[in-house]
Amino acid sequence: MDVKINKVMKRFGKTTVLQDINLTIASGQCVALVGPSGSGKTTLLRLIAGLEKVSGGTIHFGERDVTKTVPSKRGVTMLFQRPLLFPHLTIGQNIRLGMRGDARQVSEWLDRVGLPGREADFVHQLSGGEQQRASLARALASQPNFLLLDEPFSSLDLPRRRELRTLIRRLTEQQGVTTLLVTHDREEAMAMADYVYVMQAGRIIEQGRPVALSETSPFFGDGLALDGTW
Numbered sequence: 001m002d003v004k005i006n007k008v009m010k011r012f013g014k015t016t017v018l019q020d021i022n023l024t025i026a027s028g029q030c031v032a033l034v035g036p037s038g039s040g041k042t043t044l045l046r047l048i049a050g051l052e053k054v055s056g057g058t059i060h061f062g063e064r065d066v067t068k069t070v071p072s073k074r075g076v077t078m079l080f081q082r083p084l085l086f087p088h089l090t091i092g093q094n095i096r097l098g099m100r101g102d103a104r105q106v107s108e109w110l111d112r113v114g115l116p117g118r119e120a121d122f123v124h125q126l127s128g129g130e131q132q133r134a135s136l137a138r139a140l141a142s143q144p145n146f147l148l149l150d151e152p153f154s155s156l157d158l159p160r161r162r163e164l165r166t167l168i169r170r171l172t173e174q175q176g177v178t179t180l181l182v183t184h185d186r187e188e189a190m191a192m193a194d195y196v197y198v199m200q201a202g203r204i205i206e207q208g209r210p211v212a213l214s215e216t217s218p219f220f221g222d223g224l225a226l227d228g229t230w
């Protein structure tokens with residue numbers, strides 16, 4: 001399913017935080033949204049998920065105009081910065097919650113994310129990285145058409161980040177899941193995205209394939225950062 005954002009704007013009161021946002025994600029591709037803190041990345045993600053209403057413009061998922069559709073009817077799954085699991089349920093029960101299809105597939109999902117045989121464990125028995133992998137299993141087990149990743153690695157150390165990055169990319173490619181990744185980490189965008197949009201002060205200021213952009217962009221290029229974080 002491809003995603004098309006057309007002339008989207010967002011105001012909070014009198015403040016315009018997003019202006020003239022045009023963005024396309026081809027079906028099955030991964031697009032990264034990068035930019036310094038406060039540039040509007042999270043707001044755009046929330047508009048796409050339906051957690052905020054646009055002040056102007058349209059959002060299409062395939063042929064469907066979802067601009068006014070409630071979040072639960074959009075078919076979007078989000079993976080957040082911190083793992084979101086129910087502590088009173090086992091890992092298996094957590095994964096089964098949003099799952100379509102056969103419950104036996106829970107163990108297959110655990111295998112795929114590198115947590116074989118951990119169905120009966122509770123959340124506190126898993127490390128932070130393992131919890132994020134279990135969250136990923138839950139997100140993908142719901143068979144989303146469209147996966148939104150909001151800095152999903154920021155609570156992990158670098159080796160875990162790299163590992164999870166590769167895993168997400170492999171699984172979303174296998175399943176043909178269209179993915180939007182919000183990150184302020186240039187390396188992450190380089191490693192995961194087919195296409196990159198750079199935001200600043202509520203606008204898209206540059207876009208392109210990651211390698212091309214890293215060679216030409218004053219914002220996305222090596223050694224230059226808009227703020228201290230990337």
Ligand code: ADP
Nearest residue numbers: 012015017035036037038039040041042043044
């Ligand atoms: P980023 O994710 O790139 O850090 P955000 O989307 O969180 O940026 O924020 C973009 C701008 O919108 C910021 O100036 C922020 O203060 C403002 N903003 C975000 N949410 C609200 C809100 N609910 N009410 C008012 N201003 C907001």
